Amino acid sequence: MNTITAAITAVGAYVPEFVLSNQVLETMIDTNDEWITTRTGIKERRILKEKGAGTSFLAIKAAQNLIEKSGIDPKEIDLVLLATATPDMPVASTGVFVATQIGAVNAFAYDLQAACSSFLYGMSTAAAYIQSGRYKKVLLIGADKMSSIIDYTDRATCIIFGDGAGAVLFEPNHEGLGVQDEILRSDGIGREYLKIDAGGSILPASKETVENGLHTVFQDGKTVFKYAVSGMADVSEKIMQRNNLTHDDVNWLIAHQANKRIIDATADRMGLDENKVLVNIHRYGNTTSGTLPLLLSDYEDKLKKGDNLIFASFGGGFTWGSIYLKWAYDKQR
Numbered sequence: 001m002n003t004i005t006a007a008i009t010a011v012g013a014y015v016p017e018f019v020l021s022n023q024v025l026e027t028m029i030d031t032n033d034e035w036i037t038t039r040t041g042i043k044e045r046r047i048l049k050e051k052g053a054g055t056s057f058l059a060i061k062a063a064q065n066l067i068e069k070s071g072i073d074p075k076e077i078d079l080v081l082l083a084t085a086t087p088d089m090p091v092a093s094t095g096v097f098v099a100t101q102i103g104a105v106n107a108f109a110y111d112l113q114a115a116c117s118s119f120l121y122g123m124s125t126a127a128a129y130i131q132s133g134r135y136k137k138v139l140l141i142g143a144d145k146m147s148s149i150i151d152y153t154d155r156a157t158c159i160i161f162g163d164g165a166g167a168v169l170f171e172p173n174h175e176g177l178g179v180q181d182e183i184l185r186s187d188g189i190g191r192e193y194l195k196i197d198a199g200g201s202i203l204p205a206s207k208e209t210v211e212n213g214l215h216t217v218f219q220d221g222k223t224v225f226k227y228a229v230s231g232m233a234d235v236s237e238k239i240m241q242r243n244n245l246t247h248d249d250v251n252w253l254i255a256h257q258a259n260k261r262i263i264d265a266t267a268d269r270m271g272l273d274e275n276k277v278l279v280n281i282h283r284y285g286n287t288t289s290g291t292l293p294l295l296l297s298d299y300e301d302k303l304k305k306g307d308n309l310i311f312a313s314f315g316g317g318f319t320w321g322s323i324y325l326k327w328a329y330d331k332q333r
């Protein structure tokens, strides 16, 4: 086959050591393990505690893990894409710093932001660079230090999010493996329902914005939940239909880990058994850009060459979508 497809050829991940359990949250806010577990599926999440360490810390660790596992020479990487909603700082690209730190000295780099769909959109971007024949090695990292933008007195949000990162390498494939199809969507109606009001160009940081707590995430959970359920299920079902895939043909659903009930609703619509649904929300909560590659890393042993994977995500904005990918390797390469 002469056509170039974009395959994932290596995976890496990193989560911080500190575990914030539901039991500890019970001592911080008015909540309980039973409520959190039944409403979200989350039992614990990881928090980056190192002083002065930002999202780049997580991203570098995940990329280094990939480099060690795969044995690739970082000097061969052409592009480092950092999917994140929590860059180290508003100006000075975090991805550039990460690329330099991991020794990707011949790469160019930039950040990509689409809230919880950042990584999924990044897969599309990475694949396009590979399919066009322009680049041979694109490192896509998804990393977020969500704890840096969460108010730990707000029980509506602080139970949900955690810190973490994952990385994948995209390379050309000539056997038809890798990305097969994508459906990416967005709708600005979502802006009011999941946002941080201050610190941007509309409302720059000031004494008042700090005093009014406007630098942390606000979420209208019920509304976001409604849109997320229909959005993720719609695109996942559509991508199956468009590619003539039955539930038997799909080996794995790799869905954004925001709420177990949203993942279940998507799997139901696709007609998938629960043993085909990758889940780690109980361990990490919602790590935003980290969730999809963390799933790949946790389940890498189970993925077989030729397996049909459906990725799905939903995030602030709103942003959402689905990607159909054929897995390209068995773990022992």
Ligand code: COA
Pocket: 030, 031, 032, 035, 036, 039, 040, 116, 155, 156, 159, 194, 220, 221, 222, 223, 224, 225, 228, 258, 259, 262, 286, 314, 315, 316
């Ligand atoms: N512990 C205990 N009770 C809580 C609570 C908590 N942490 N948070 C909210 N509650 C209470 C509410 O005050 C409310 O009480 P009331 O009925 O007396 O008013 C009740 O529980 C129900 O709250 P509600 O917000 O309606 O719960 P929910 O079932 O919608 O679950 C979320 C809340 C946030 C878990 C859920 O809406 C959700 O997952 N939303 C989508 C998140 C998402 O997908 N984001 C995607 C972008 S990444």
